[in-house]
Amino acid sequence: MNALTLPDIAAQASRQALPLEWVGMCGIALPVLLDGQRLSATADAGVSLDDGEARGIHMSRLYLALETLEQATLSPTLLQRVLQRFLDSHEGLANSAYLKIHTNLLLKRPALISPLSGWKTYPISIDARLKNSMFHVELKIEVAYSSTCPCSAALSRQLIQQQFVDDFANKPLEHADVLAWLGSTKGIVATPHSQRSSAQLSLQLDDYLDELPLIALINDAEAALGTPVQTAVKRADEQAFALANGQNLMFCEDAARRLNIALKRSPGINGFHIRVIHAESLHAHDAVAESRWNREYA
Numbered sequence: 001m002n003a004l005t006l007p008d009i010a011a012q013a014s015r016q017a018l019p020l021e022w023v024g025m026c027g028i029a030l031p032v033l034l035d036g037q038r039l040s041a042t043a044d045a046g047v048s049l050d051d052g053e054a055r056g057i058h059m060s061r062l063y064l065a066l067e068t069l070e071q072a073t074l075s076p077t078l079l080q081r082v083l084q085r086f087l088d089s090h091e092g093l094a095n096s097a098y099l100k101i102h103t104n105l106l107l108k109r110p111a112l113i114s115p116l117s118g119w120k121t122y123p124i125s126i127d128a129r130l131k132n133s134m135f136h137v138e139l140k141i142e143v144a145y146s147s148t149c150p151c152s153a154a155l156s157r158q159l160i161q162q163q164f165v166d167d168f169a170n171k172p173l174e175h176a177d178v179l180a181w182l183g184s185t186k187g188i189v190a191t192p193h194s195q196r197s198s199a200q201l202s203l204q205l206d207d208y209l210d211e212l213p214l215i216a217l218i219n220d221a222e223a224a225l226g227t228p229v230q231t232a233v234k235r236a237d238e239q240a241f242a243l244a245n246g247q248n249l250m251f252c253e254d255a256a257r258r259l260n261i262a263l264k265r266s267p268g269i270n271g272f273h274i275r276v277i278h279a280e281s282l283h284a285h286d287a288v289a290e291s292r293w294n295r296e297y298a
């Protein structure tokens with residue numbers, strides 16, 4: 001038996017003549033090149049089936065078009081080329097092409113004080129589509145950070161003041177006594193709660209970009225948040241982190257506003273949806289804030 005005699009079910013006429021919005025494959029394993037790293041990724045590849053009379057699309061053609069991604073650094077131009085291959089291989093069947101890629105970018109991050117560094121993972125999704133000859137690409141990045149509650153900090157300060165009154169009322173203030181008191185557990189009788197938090201950034205990129213401005217965007221977001229989670233940590237780094245958190249008290253609303261302002265200034269972005277999640281240690285639920293710019297929906 002040779003290829004000419006193999007039955008081709010996809011080429012048959014459909015029993016129900018009905019176009020479909022998306023047909024393809026999800027969870028395809030593939031390597032991608034990003035920031036000089038070869039990363040393990042998964043892809044969802046699909047096209048619209050606009051010819052309602054056709055039984056099916058040609059999945060193998062989409063699958064094979066993904067080979068293009070192995071050859072060069074992932075960029076909007078490269079994604080557009082792959083999407084065009086999807087459409088060229090489905091002439092007369094499909095008008096729209098879709099490609100989603102999910103991977104984890106690894107970045108080496110220095111410690112705050114000590115001459116150490118370690119790796120951090122940033123989940124990344126790239127969502128590209130070519131529809132009615134219009135190309136769009138959206139980048140999703142997740143950034144982990146620490147947030148300390150400003151309300152809890154104020155309430156803790158009040159308790160520390162109260163403790164001071166209790167311990168020093170009607171006593172002459174001696175510098176050495178106060179210093180010793182500050183270094184004791186009484187000097188920090190209450191501590192504000194803080195939590196590991198996450199910023200989920202969905203960024204609509206300018207179509208003309210030659211490269212994905214991933215690292216610049218992550219750096220902008222981390223600078224705006226002020227207290228990104230750390231990698232290698234010695235005591236000196238932990239102390240610097242405690243200071244950074246104390247100087248960087250924030251509600252989830254503050255985090256969302258800071259990111260909004262920073263990302264509007266970042267080049268290459270023409271719209272976004274920001275969602276920040278503070279996994280509260282005070283509550284068993286999360287505090288969440290969202291902000292959008294030039295975006296109607298998520």
Ligand SMILES: Nc1nc2c(ncn2[C@@H]2O[C@H](COP(=O)(O)OP(=O)(O)OP(=O)(O)O)[C@@H](O)[C@H]2O)c(=O)[nH]1
Pocket residue numbers: 008010056057058059060061
């Ligand atoms: N369209 C479609 N194909 C499927 C599905 N599940 C598995 N496949 C298989 O995907 C395989 C590849 O399909 P095609 O791209 O049409 O393969 P082909 O006909 O050898 O390739 P061409 O000659 O390029 O059309 C076929 O063996 C299909 O059976 C499905 O749900 N829909």
